[in-house]
Amino acid sequence: MLTTTSQPDVDQTGTDMREAAVVAGLAPSIHNTQPWRWRIRPAALELWADRTRQLPASDPDGRMLTISCGAALHHARIYLAAQGYRTLVLPYPDPDYPDHVAHLGIIGRTPVTDAATRRCQAVALRRTDRRPVLPRLIDDKAFLALSMAAQAQGCYLHPLRRDQVIELASTVAHAQDAQLADDAWRDELATWAGGTRPDGTGIPDANIPDRQPQTTVAQRDFDRPGTLHIGNEHDTAATYAILYGEQDDRLGWLDAGQALSALWLAATVWDVSVMPLSAPIEIPSTRQAVRATLSGIGYPYLVLRFGTTGDGKGPAPTPRIPPDRIITTEDE
Numbered sequence: 116m117l118t119t120t121s122q123p124d125v126d127q128t129g130t131d132m133r134e135a136a137v138v139a140g141l142a143p144s145i146h147n148t149q150p151w152r153w154r155i156r157p158a159a160l161e162l163w164a165d166r167t168r169q170l171p172a173s174d175p176d177g178r179m180l181t182i183s184c185g186a187a188l189h190h191a192r193i194y195l196a197a198q199g200y201r202t203l204v205l206p207y208p209d210p211d212y213p214d215h216v217a218h219l220g221i222i223g224r225t226p227v228t229d230a231a232t233r234r235c236q237a238v239a240l241r242r243t244d245r246r247p248v249l250p251r252l253i254d255d256k257a258f259l260a261l262s263m264a265a266q267a268q269g270c271y272l273h274p275l276r277r278d279q280v281i282e283l284a285s286t287v288a289h290a291q292d293a294q295l296a297d298d299a300w301r302d303e304l305a306t307w308a309g310g311t312r313p314d315g316t317g318i319p320d321a322n323i324p325d326r327q328p329q330t331t332v333a334q335r336d337f338d339r340p341g342t343l344h345i346g347n348e349h350d351t352a353a354t355y356a357i358l359y360g361e362q363d364d365r366l367g368w369l370d371a372g373q374a375l376s377a378l379w380l381a382a383t384v385w386d387v388s389v390m391p392l393s394a395p396i397e398i399p400s401t402r403q404a405v406r407a408t409l410s411g412i413g414y415p416y417l418v419l420r421f422g423t424t425g426d427g428k429g430p431a432p433t434p435r436i437p438p439d440r441i442i443t444t445e446d447e
């Protein structure tokens with residue numbers, strides 16, 4: 116581990132850059148598509164969007180793809196910070212290559228803090244937890260820590276009042292009805308959710324509830340039961356919040372992904388469960404309804420459910436694409 120401020124050793128840096136890309140592979144992504152590729156350069160990593168894993172029916176603009184890439188970028192940064200690297204991100208560095216999402220360069224060394232180490236350890240523990248939350252509100256201090264983690268990446272969390280949660284429930288129901296009525300959308304969902312697929316992508320049955328949980332706000336309807344056992348809790352103690360920011364474009368979405376990763380790793384440290392709800396953002400009319408809740412202060416990127424799910428026996432890790440399929444070095 117690097118703990119001084121001298122220049123990093125070149126061979127070690129190359130090894131650490133590759134490991135950063137491997138760790139970034141553990142980031143959350145829409146339907147576990149992992150729509151990214153990494154290219155290792157001397158003292159830098161290039162992040163590229165992989166459009167072959169974009170969702171044309173539900174994500175034609177690449178909003179969720181870009182948020183997912185942002186989460187992977189932040190995971191790479193977290194790993195490098197825990198190895199004592201100071202890094203700099205150049206988003207979309209080349210106008211001729213719009214799929215070149217970010218250049219992540221090493222610009223020196225920095226002392227490794229305990230917080231950096233804890234955040235990095237949280238990467239392997241973080242999961243999407245679709246079980247209903249326990250009847251225990253999350254700690255105010257924990258919510259503040261999550262908000263601050265999002266803010267450090269240029270985004271904000273807007274917690275919803277009870278009346279706004281009821282409105283959200285209706286918005287989510289509209290979004291899910293519209294999606295389930297669309298054959299292309301259902302085919303796409305079936306491609307990514309449930310069953311088994313050999314390539315290390317998608318959401319396995321083990322991560323899909325065995326029945327729709329009792330919730331005020333419906334969670335993603337995967338159009339099939341999974342094998343994730345859920346109890347009879349009702350999510351009355353859940354906290355819903357909108358992750359939002361100032362730009363509804365690829366730069367804003369990239370920040371949103373970094374903020375999602377940052378707040379999710381903080382939540383993991385605080386033992387707060389996180390479940391994104393992206394359906395209301397995927398459809399323009401319901402996205403507009405979510406935006407109205409923000410009363411003009413910004414653009415919504417995701418709705419998030421926070422809570423306590425408790426017993427430590429969380430869902431199993433979802434699969435990942437083997438690193439060699441998505442990481443290349445400069446001369447390959």
Ligand SMILES: Cc1cc2nc3c(=O)[nH]c(=O)nc-3n(C[C@H](O)[C@H](O)[C@H](O)COP(=O)(O)O)c2cc1C
Binds near residue numbers: 141144182241243
């Ligand atoms: C942009 C984005 C949108 C997501 N939307 C949803 C969603 O609507 N419902 C859901 O249950 N999970 C959602 N997820 C969680 C992913 O399904 C999850 O990250 C992926 O399956 C990998 O599993 P893991 O988070 O447990 O590693 C979303 C994740 C991201 C990054």
